[in-house]
Amino acid sequence: MDTLIALQNRLQELETIAQELERPDQAFRANQPDPAAEETFAYAKSFLSSLFNQKAFVEDVTTPKLLQQYPPQEEPRRVKEIFELLHRVFDNVSLNAASGGHLAYIPGGGLYYAALGDYLAAVTNKYSTVFYISPVAVKMENLLVRWMCELVGYPADKSGGYLTSGGSLANLSAIVAARDAKQIKAQLIPQSVVYFTHQVHHCVLKDLRVAGLAECIIREVPMNEAYEMRADALAEMIEADLKQGLHPWLVVASAGSTDVSAIDPLNDIADIAEKHGLWFHVDAAYGGFFLLTETGKQKMKGIHRADSIVMDPHKGLFMPYGTGAVIVKDVQTLWRSNHFDANYMQDAIPYHDEISPADISPELSRHFRGLRVWLPLQLHGLKPFRAALEEKILLTQYFYYQVKSLGFETGPFPQLSVMIYRFVPTHLKGNIEAINAYNANLLKKINADGKVFISSTSLNGEYWLRLAVLSFRTHRWHIDHLLQLLKQFTENERKQVPDAHHVN
Ligand SMILES: Cc1ncc(COP(=O)(O)O)c(C=O)c1O
Missing domain, CATH: 1.20.5 (Single alpha-helices involved in coiled-coils or other helix-helix interfaces)
Incomplete structure (x- = not known):
């Protein structure tokens, strides 16, 4: 008692x-306000209303150390104190990835309505991987996946997929499905050959390692001058490998490479993959949603022939970080690699007309990702997405012509919205190290200005500046500002270039 x-x-x-x-x-x-909720919405409002005037980049790696003074403690801290801290560590510290001036790596922006979707997803804490437990969340995700399958041209009856946390994990999932579908078991790995070009995103190599396939033979397929895979070279390599008794099993094409937005010849690669029974994977993490534009549709013809495709809503659909997607032509391949039963899940009745993400992915409990994608698509409609994507393609072409007229060298004409360029001062011609250092210094000066933030890449030992236009907030103003800076910082050297014109 x-x-x-x-x-x-x-x-x-x-x-x-x-x-x-x-x-x-x-x-x-x-019926009273919650101070933290009020502060959150006030912060979002002041952040977004001043965003255009904020810098895209401020080099600062010391301010985040302030967080060390706030370990979890027994008693709650004051709301004001905590939100003041968040202002200090968020504002003007390093990359402002929401800014339209973010022209580096692969930007996206982060739509506000996606944040509202996240907010509601977290408040309601809906489970999102098992249909029986949360039919609405699963249905929403499955309908988004269906829409993506239609966008690439997959047949409705068998295709499927799920939303991932990003492109790296989406590629991993596709590689695991490919591995199991082609039965690449331990003994076969050292003879099994994978094909892609030097342009492939490094996460594909990482994913191969994570999937236990590091000992596969990797063939880098030669590219043409536009950094696209040469299908003839692929065919020859496969034939040669077969003659040697090796086991070609996977070809990975890029549909929008990270360096230069190169698109591999998808139809030709599909022909070869079909002929030799290879799994054909397309990494369209960056390029995939350009299928919403006529240009994208034309350039990615043949994408529907891939066995698996990755496309990231946190890139081409402008969602905040944390949303990728993997889709496959035959959803059973994902199911076979991931499905498991467990006694504590025995009442989660399978519904055969609705796939549960838990059955086709490695995840069980996870964020309700569908809502953050669904809400902006509903509230904005598709029209502005198509317009923004076409705008990004055209802004990149505009930059291409303008930067050339400033006397810069460029890489290939941009297929989508990423391109490379560099300045070669006359007095440094032939001196690769000095040219590289000059352009690295140019990047530093641009990023020190901070209204725009750019990144670079290396191709065959050459340092190239990169332009990546994908934030929905990037408009002509940002590109003109970058051009203006490039003009200003190369003024002295350009005087020596006879055919350099001036940007208006
Ligand atoms: C073509 C391509 N594939 C894969 C990835 C990796 O995606 P994530 O950063 O979402 O993991 C990227 C990232 O930029 C990419 O551009």
Whole structure:
């Protein structure tokens, strides 16, 4: 009896303390504002309303150290103090990835309505991987996946996929499905050959390693001058490998490479993959959503012939980081690699007309990603997405012509919205190290200005500046500002270039 009373008393004590976690619920129940919620929305409002005037980059790696003074402690901290801290560590520190001036790596922006979707997903804490437990979240994700399958031209009956946290994990999932579909087991790995070009994103190599395939033979297929895979070279390599008794099994094409937005010849590669029974994977993490434009559709003809495709909503659909997607022509391939039963899941009845993401992915409990994608698509409609993507292609072409007229060298004409360029001062011609150093210094000066943020790449030992236009907030102003800076910082050297014109 005493034990029971002691237990009840302790429960009461614990409930009183634990109820701190329900503070916001209580405030809303009493029809009162929650100060942290108010601060959050005030922060979002002030951030977005001043975004155009904020810098895209401020080099600062010391401010984040402030966080070290705030380890979790027993007592709650004051809302004001914490939001002041967030202002200090968020504002003007390093890359501002929401800025339209973010022209480096692969930007996206981060749509506000996606944040509202995330907010509701977290508030309601909907489970999102098992249809029986959360049919709405699963249906929403499956319909988004269906829409993506239609976009690439996959047949409706068998195709499928799921939303991942990003492109690297989406590629991993495709590689694992390919590995199992082609039965690449331990003994076969050292004779098994994978083909891609030097342009392939490094996550594909990482994913091969993570998938236990590091000992496969990797063939870098030669490219043409536009950094696209040479299908004839691929065919020859496969024939040669077959003659040697090797086992070609996977070809990875890029549909929009990270360096230069190169698109490999998808139809030709599909022909070869089909002829020799290879799994054909397309990494369209960056380029995939350009299929919403006429240009993209033309350039990615044949993508529907791939066995698997990766396309990232946190790139071409402008979602905040944390959303990729893998789709496959035959969803059973994902199912076979991932499906598991467990006794504690015995009442999660399978519904055969609705696939559960838990059955085709390695994840079980995870963020309800569908809502952050679904909400902006519903509230904005597709039209502005198509327009923004076409705008990005044209902005890149505009930059291409303008930077050339400033006397810069460029890489190939941009297929989509990433391109490379560099300045070769006359007095440095032939001196590769000095040219590289000159352009690295140019990048430093541009990023020190901070209104735009750019990155670079190396191709055959040459340092190239990169332009990556994919944030929905990037418009002509940002490109003109970059051109203006490039003009200003090369002024002295350009005087020596006879055919350099001036940007208006
Ligand atoms: C072509 C391509 N594939 C894969 C990835 C990796 O995607 P994530 O950064 O979402 O993991 C990227 C990232 O930029 C990419 O451009």
